[in-house]
Amino acid sequence: MKRRPLPPRPLIVRLVVIVPYVWFVFFFLVPFLIVLKISLAHTAIAQPPYVPVLDPSSGWSGLRAYLAALSLENYALVVSDPIYLASYLKSLVVAGISTVLVLLIGYPLAYGMARTPRAWQPILFTLVLLPFWTSFLIRIYAWVNILQRDGLLNQVLLALHIVDEPPGWLASDTAIFIGMVYSYLPFMVLPIYANLEKMDVTLVEAAVDLGCPWWKAFWLVTFPLSFPGVVAGALLCFIPMVGEFVVPDLLGGSESLMIGQTLWTEFFLNKDWPVASAIAFLLLVLLLTPILVYQRLQMRAAASA
Amino acid sequence: MPTLPAKPDISGRVLVQFEDVLKRFGDSAAVEGVSLSIQDGEFFALLGPSGCGKTTLLRLLAGLETAHGGRVLLDGQDLAPIPPYRRPVNMMFQSYALFPHLSVYNNVAFGLRQDGLRRAEIEQRVVEMLKLVRLEGFERRKPDQLSGGERQRVALARSLVKRPRVLLLDEPLAALDRKLRGETQFELKKLQQRLGLTFIIVTHDQEEAMTVADRMGVMNRGRLIQVGTPAEIYEQPNSRWVAGFIGDVNLIEGRVIVLERQNILIESGICGRLHANSSVECNPGDTVWGALRPEKVRISSEKPGSAQENCATGQVIEVGYLGGVSIYKVRLAEGLVMKTSLTNVARTLERAIGRGDRVWLTWSPEALGVLTR
Numbered sequence: 001m002k003r004r005p006l007p008p009r010p011l012i013v014r015l016v017v018i019v020p021y022v023w024f025v026f027f028f029l030v031p032f033l034i035v036l037k038i039s040l041a042h043t044a045i046a047q048p049p050y051v052p053v054l055d056p057s058s059g060w061s062g063l064r065a066y067l068a069a070l071s072l073e074n075y076a077l078v079v080s081d082p083i084y085l086a087s088y089l090k091s092l093v094v095a096g097i098s099t100v101l102v103l104l105i106g107y108p109l110a111y112g113m114a115r116t117p118r119a120w121q122p123i124l125f126t127l128v129l130l131p132f133w134t135s136f137l138i139r140i141y142a143w144v145n146i147l148q149r150d151g152l153l154n155q156v157l158l159a160l161h162i163v164d165e166p167p168g169w170l171a172s173d174t175a176i177f178i179g180m181v182y183s184y185l186p187f188m189v190l191p192i193y194a195n196l197e198k199m200d201v202t203l204v205e206a207a208v209d210l211g212c213p214w215w216k217a218f219w220l221v222t223f224p225l226s227f228p229g230v231v232a233g234a235l236l237c238f239i240p241m242v243g244e245f246v247v248p249d250l251l252g253g254s255e256s257l258m259i260g261q262t263l264w265t266e267f268f269l270n271k272d273w274p275v276a277s278a279i280a281f282l283l284l285v286l287l288l289t290p291i292l293v294y295q296r297l298q299m300r301a302a303a304s305a
Numbered sequence: 306m307p308t309l310p311a312k313p314d315i316s317g318r319v320l321v322q323f324e325d326v327l328k329r330f331g332d333s334a335a336v337e338g339v340s341l342s343i344q345d346g347e348f349f350a351l352l353g354p355s356g357c358g359k360t361t362l363l364r365l366l367a368g369l370e371t372a373h374g375g376r377v378l379l380d381g382q383d384l385a386p387i388p389p390y391r392r393p394v395n396m397m398f399q400s401y402a403l404f405p406h407l408s409v410y411n412n413v414a415f416g417l418r419q420d421g422l423r424r425a426e427i428e429q430r431v432v433e434m435l436k437l438v439r440l441e442g443f444e445r446r447k448p449d450q451l452s453g454g455e456r457q458r459v460a461l462a463r464s465l466v467k468r469p470r471v472l473l474l475d476e477p478l479a480a481l482d483r484k485l486r487g488e489t490q491f492e493l494k495k496l497q498q499r500l501g502l503t504f505i506i507v508t509h510d511q512e513e514a515m516t517v518a519d520r521m522g523v524m525n526r527g528r529l530i531q532v533g534t535p536a537e538i539y540e541q542p543n544s545r546w547v548a549g550f551i552g553d554v555n556l557i558e559g560r561v562i563v564l565e566r567q568n569i570l571i572e573s574g575i576c577g578r579l580h581a582n583s584s585v586e587c588n589p590g591d592t593v594w595g596a597l598r599p600e601k602v603r604i605s606s607e608k609p610g611s612a613q614e615n616c617a618t619g620q621v622i623e624v625g626y627l628g629g630v631s632i633y634k635v636r637l638a639e640g641l642v643m644k645t646s647l648t649n650v651a652r653t654l655e656r657a658i659g660r661g662d663r664v665w666l667t668w669s670p671e672a673l674g675v676l677t678r
Contacts, residue, residue, distance in 0.1 A: 205369050206402035210467065211390050211419035220415075224406050 032284075039277035040070040050273050074278035084262065084279065088286070091259040094173070094248070095241035098180035099188075102237050103230065105181065106188035110229075111222075113189070114196035121197070128186050128193075140179060140250050147175050147251065175251035176258075180241055188233035195229030196222070231294065239287050259283055320345040320380060320503050321366065321471060327374030328361055335361040337527040339375070343471075343520075348497050348504045350518035352511060354550070358527040359507045360399075363473045366505070367396045379470065390419070395469040399476040401460035403448040409435070409459050410444035416467045434462045437496075454485050461493075465500070474506040478513060490516045511551050515539070523547050539598075544678050548596045555602075555643045556676075557595040561587050569675055571595055575639040576617045580670040587677050594676040601672035602645040604633055605665050606658055614667045619643070621662045631656060635664055 041050040052069040055062055078084045113124045131139060146152045147169035154166040169175050199222065207217035245260035252258070257265070259279065266276040321343040328336040336358040343349045351359040364370040365377055368389030377384045384392060395416070403412050413434055417427045435441055438458040448456055457477065464472060477493070478486045494517045497504045508514050514521050515535035522532045531543045542548035545556055559573030564587065571579040571593060579595050587593055609616060617637050625632035630646045637643060643666060647658075658664060 200400065200402065202398050202400055202402040203404060205389075206396075206398055206404070207415070208389050209367055209369070209394075209396045210416035210463070212415075213388070213390050216419075221404060 035277045035280055037070075038273050039074055039281050040072065041274045042069075042071075042073075043272045043274050048273070049271050074274045075282070077275060078278050078282060084259075087257050087259045087262040088283075090256050091242045091244075092286075094176060094180070094258060095238050095244070098177055098184070098241050099234050099238045101177060101181050102184050102188045103234060106185055106233065107192055107230070109185075110189045110192035110196055113193050114199075125193075128189050131186065136183065137246060140183070140246055143175075143179055143182065144170065144250055147178070170251060171253040173252065176248050179247040179251045180244065183247060184237040184241060187236040191232040191236065192226055192229040195226045199225055235291065235294075239291075242287060243283060318345045319343070320347075321505070322378040322381075323362065323365075323375065324378065325375040326362070326365060326372050326377060328358075328365060328370060329373050334527050336365070336372075339524075339527075339529045341522060341529060341532065343503065343505060345503055346501055348494065348506070348517055348519045350514035350521040351505065351507045351524060352514040352521050352551075353509065353524035355509055357524040359524050360475055362524075363396070363475055363505065363507050366471070367394055367473055368392050369396075393470040394473060395464040395467055395471075396473040396475065397460050397464040397477050399479060401448075401456050401480075403456060403459055403463070405448050408445050408447055409440065409451070412448070412459055413463045413466050416463065420467070430466055434466045437465075438462045453480055453482075454489075457481060457489070465502075469502070471503045471505060474504060476508055477506065479508075479510075486513070493517055515551075523550065525550070541674065542596065542676065545594055545596070545676050548674070548676060553599050553644055553646075555597040555599065557597065557641070559593060559595060561589050561591045561593055564589050568670070569593075571675070575637055575641045576615065579615050579673060581673040581675045582670040583673075583675040585675045585677060587675065591677065596674035596676050597643075597668060597672060599632065599644045599646040600630075601668055602643065603667045604635070604645045604647060604658060605667070606662055608665055609667050614669055615673060617643070617666045619664065619666070621658060621660055621664055624656065624658075624660055626656070633658065633664075635666060 038050060041052060043049060044051045052066045054066050058065075109128075113121060113128075116124060149166050149168055149170075151169075153169060154163075157163045158166060169178075203221050203225070204214075204217050207221045208214060212220060243260045244258065245264060248258045249261055249264075263276050263279045263283075266272045266279060319342045321341075323339050323341040326336055326339045327334060339358075339362060351362060353359045361370060365372050366379075366384070368384065368387065372385070379392070379394070404415065407415065410431060413431045414427050417430060422430075431444075432441075435444065438461055440455065440458055440462065443451070443455065443459075448459065451459065457480065461477070464474075474493075478489050481489060490513055493504075493506075497517075504517075506514070506517060515538075518535060520532065520534050521538060523530045523538060525546060531538060531547050533541075538547065539551055542551065542554075545554075548554040548556070557571075557573050557576055557579065559571035559579060561569060562572045562578075563570035567582050567584050569581045569583055569585075569587070571581060573579050573595065576595075581595060585593075608618075619635040619637040621633055622636045622642070623632075623634040625634075626649075628649070630648050633645050633647065635643045635645065645666060649656075
């Protein structure tokens with residue numbers, strides 16, 4: 001089939017198309033390149049706290065000297081030191097388990113919302129969004145309050161005689177998981193809800209009519225069709241969870257740190273900007289890889305269809 | 306009494322039975338007091354305006370809805386305790402409800418897989434069914450890569466492949482364009498006769514129902530109004546509502562003055578005395594309605610001689626030329642407008658009768674139906 005040439009687009013349309021690219025360049029690409037540059041420098045007691053610093057007035061020789069002073073030694077340090085590796089690993093494990101937990105809780109929630117009579121859905125939708133009306137930091141401090149030894153959770157458990165001694169919740173991985181699941185639940189619920197809500201329920205009826213019990217129809221029809229929503233929700237949760245700082249810092253223990261905390265330590269306590277930048281850059285690569293692989297698979301599936 | 310075509314050749318054994326079925330949605334009854342028997346091998350049409358409960362009746366049989374009263378039986382067995390996924394009944398949905406994530410092959414194979422059939426048998430039956438609906442070579446396509454007509458055939462194949470005792474078709478042709486719909490109606494009829502299966506079709510299109518069905522049931526507001534062959538429904542409607550819903554009709558109100566076996570004399574006021582020949586039950590003095598189909602009225606610009614026929618005179622107020630036939634609207638003396646149709650047998654560009662002409666309408670006593678409600 002021959003494609004007709006597109007008519008020339010008016011200027012305003014082209015400008016609108018450019019806006020996201022401008023945004024991307026100024027708020028992602030430029031800061032990213034700065035971070036990359038710092039990650040190749042050495043720490044120094046100076047202002048800014050690293051060398052070399054590019055001096056435009058020094059000309060070509062200055063640039064050559066500048067480039068020669070850059071090195072990959074920060075990356076070598078981060079990759080070889082088990083503290084950093086353990087930190088990365090802990091982040092991935094915590095984020096992975098939390099994402100699974102959020103999915104297990106969020107999917108039934110989204111499913112229930114989508115199957116509620118249409119008149120009630122806006123109310124449920126608002127309820128899911130309601131926590132965002134309070135600052136994230138304040139909500140996590142509220143959890144500190146709830147989870148402390150004489151906090152609300154233990155009071156309830158004691159009153160119901162579920163426990164005799166108040167257990168310590170704070171400063172543990174359990175507290176991190178509670179905080180993570182609580183904080184990221186809406187990010188899982190909303191994309192799945194959006195997906196299930198527009199699904200035609202007669203598809204499930206058709207499956208049942210063809211001899212499929214209801215629970216099996218869910219696995220053969222509903223779940224596969226909502227899978228794009230599940231993937232979107234999982235990415236929206238997993239990626240920020242890996243770099244999460246507030247939740248592990250306020251609720252978690254000090255025996256092992258997530259990568260966000262390690263980065264914070266390098267940056268603010270050790271004042272080692274280059275190593276902190278290398279950590280950040282490697283984290284980005286780590287997170288970008290699965291997204292790119294997923295997109296590749298998606299494109300291949302679309303092309304083969 | 307007009308002669309009717311013989312009843313189609315079906316087993317005479319009742320397969321599906323609705324007994325005083327009631328189904329409510331909220332406070333309103335979607336289906337109420339419906340009793341109906343459908344025979345094995347029959348092509349049955351449920352016809353009615355939208356919202357009349359015909360689809361609900363179909364869904365009750367499929368098990369997708371639960372009745373609040375009455376019983377639904379298949380082969381004499383009450384279906385109430387049998388979940389929809391165990392009923393030997395399959396449905397073709399109005400939206401087709403094809404699984405968008407599965408290929409044509411997997412859509413058709415879906416039902417067979419649920420029965421745990423062997424791979425080889427599934428393949429053989431799917432291939433055979435795709436051949437039957439002329440979709441060979443489409444196996445690997447996804448539903449969104451098919452045309453409307455192709456999707457319709459996949460949906461048909463998917464619901465037929467399990468060889469159900471009853472195939473339920475919910476407005477199966479509504480999404481097709483007019484020409485394709487006409488062709489598909491005849492194909493559906495041929496398919497049903499070839500397979501010898503019982504088909505129940507739900508439609509709001511009376512032509513479709515009359516084309517495909519052996520018998521049909523006319524529904525309105527949750528109730529079954531009349532059941533019969535297409536000819537029975539058209540020629541002997543049991544009420545003004547059915548007469549008006551199926552085809553065009555002229556209704557002339559009057560009072561029975563003489564009743565002699567099947568010869569009824571009606572005093573109508575507007576058209577004078579009308580002779581009718583009908584077996585309908587009525588008594589002298591009853592208010593009745595003479596029902597006259599437009600094609601059963603003769604229209605002429607000359608005054609007829611015979612006094613045996615019913616006759617009325619008036620002025621043509623509108624002419625509609627439809628190609629094959631022309632429709633004339635004639636206003637009678639007292640303001641009643643009668644609709645008549647005339648087949649255009651000659652290739653003339655001018656009609657013999659035009660707007661404003663004075664005309665005489667005549668019809669035989671056999672052409673005039675008598676309705677009591």
